[in-house]
Amino acid sequence: MSTEITTVGIIGAGTMGNGIAQACAVAGVRVVMVDIAQAAVDKGVATVGASLDRLIKKDKLTAAQKEAALALIQGGTSYDDLKGAQLVIEAATENHELKLRILKQLDGLLAPETIIASNTSSISITQLAAPTSRPDRFIGMHFFNPVPMMALVELIRGYLTSDATHDAVRSSP
Numbered sequence: 811m812s813t814e815i816t817t818v819g820i821i822g823a824g825t826m827g828n829g830i831a832q833a834c835a836v837a838g839v840r841v842v843m844v845d846i847a848q849a850a851v852d853k854g855v856a857t858v859g860a861s862l863d864r865l866i867k868k869d870k871l872t873a874a875q876k877e878a879a880l881a882l883i884q885g886g887t888s889y890d891d892l893k894g895a896q897l898v899i900e901a902a903t904e905n906h907e908l909k910l911r912i913l914k915q916l917d918g919l920l921a922p923e924t925i926i927a928s929n930t931s932s933i934s935i936t937q938l939a940a941p942t943s944r945p946d947r948f949i950g951m952h953f954f955n956p957v958p959m960m961a962l963v964e965l966i967r968g969y970l971t972s973d974a975t976h977d978a979v980r981s982s983p
């Protein structure tokens with residue numbers, strides 16, 4: 811059965827996290843963006859707002875579309891808020907130990923059917939998936955910077971990533 815993705819969780823509100831949040835929200839997908847400090851979350855949301863303003867200036871977006879997109883982004887510091895997402899994308903600092911810690915925490919918290927993805931640029935997806943209980947529902951989503959301009963994401967399957975996980979992520983908005 812295919813998973814319909816209507817809410818995406820994002821770990822990290824930095825360059826990639828807020829770019830992914832913007833791309834998802836503009837596509838009409840609800841976003842929960844979590845970082846370690848509220849200041850980082852606020853900065854991420856403000857970056858999205860400024861980026862959408864630039865699109866309005868270029869006549870690529872209306873003010874109403876900007877408001878609609880921002881209304882879809884919920885930011886915070888609690889991983890608990892990610893529980894309603896069908897897909898959680900880890901876009902935290904590129905550090906192997908840190909990512910393993912975050913992924914184990916997510917694995918213990920999220921419903922078994924939730925897909926976890928990592929935006930890592932250099933770490934093996936198979937290695938990141940291994941300590942989780944869901945290597946079949948784990949995938950690499952390598953977004954390109956700046957995300958909203960590139961509109962490109964490379965999917966990287968781990969050794970055990972299932973076809974269903976790959977298809978659910980590929981067909982998401």
Ligand SMILES: NC(=O)c1ccc[n+]([C@@H]2O[C@H](COP(=O)([O-])OP(=O)(O)OC[C@H]3O[C@@H](n4cnc5c(N)ncnc54)[C@H](O)[C@@H]3O)[C@@H](O)[C@H]2O)c1
Nearest residue numbers: 822823824825826827845846901902903904929930931955
């Ligand atoms: N910047 C790029 O061009 C680019 C391109 C492709 C992939 N990536 C990858 O994307 C990921 C993020 O990169 P970035 O450039 O956005 O980094 P960044 O430094 O801009 O943002 C990382 C964010 O993660 C947050 N963070 C750290 N620990 C956390 C935790 N435990 N929980 C929640 N948030 C936490 C930090 O506070 C920071 O806001 C990395 O894996 C990087 O390799 C980056």
